[in-house]
C-alpha cells in the first residue's frame with residue numbers, strides 16, 4: 001500500500017507572520033476581559049508592537065503566554081523592559097507559572113480570553129482582523145507547488161484551529177487538515193499521522209518541537225526543517241544537530257526536488 005505524501009507546516013512564524021495580530025489581540029484581551037488592577041490600556045499601545053514583545057516571542061509556546069507577557073509589558077509598576085527582560089527569559093517557564101499564581105490566573109482562562117478577543121474582532125470587522133496577519137508568500141507558493149505535484153499540506157499549530165482555518169481560507173489554501181492547540185502535542189499528532197501518511201518534511205520555527213520529533217522513535221524519521229524566517233532565538237541557528245536542517249525562505253523550492 002502506498003501512503004499519501006504530505007508536507008507538515010507550523011503556522012505562526014512559518015506560513016504567516018502573526019506578530020502584530022498577537023500583540024493586538026492580546027492587548028485587546030487585557031483591555032476588555034482581563035480584570036487586572038495593575039494595568040490601564042492606552043490606545044496608543046495598539047499602534048506598534050514593542051521591541052520587548054518581539055524579543056520574547058521566540059520563547060512562547062502557547063497563545064495564553066502572550067496575554068501574560070503583554071500584561072507584564074504594560075504594567076504601571078515594574079513593567080517588563082530591557083533591564084529585566086533577560087531575567088524573565090532565562091527562567092521563562094518558571095516566571096510564567098509565578099505570574100499565573102501571583103494573579104490567581106490559569107492558563108486555560110487566559111487562553112479563553114485570547115480566543116474571545118479574536119472572536120470579538122472577527123464579528124466586528126473580519127477583514128481588519130485578517131489584515132493583521134502578514135503571509136509569507138514564498139511559503140504559500142510552495143504549498144501550491146506541492147499541490148501541483150500531488151503532495152498534500154498539513155498544518156500543526158498551537159493556535160486555535162478555527163482561527164487558523166479562517167486565515168488559510170482567505171489565503172486560498174485548503175490543507176488536508178489543521179490541528180490546533182486543542183489536539184494535543186505536536187509529537188503525538190505527528191506520531192498518529194505516520195500511520196496514514198508519508199511525511200516528506202515538517203517545517204517549524206520552534207527548535208524544541210523539532211528536537212522532540214527527532215527524539216521520539218515513531219517520528220524520528222521525519223525530515224525536520226527549522227524555519228530561518230520564523231521567530232528564532234539567536235542561539236537556535238547554532239549547534240543544530242545534523243538531523244535538523246536550517247531552512248532559508250528562498251531555498252524552499254529545493255525541497256520539492258526531494
Ligand SMILES: [Mg+2]
Pocket residue numbers: 010011012013014204205206230
Ligand atoms: Mg511557530
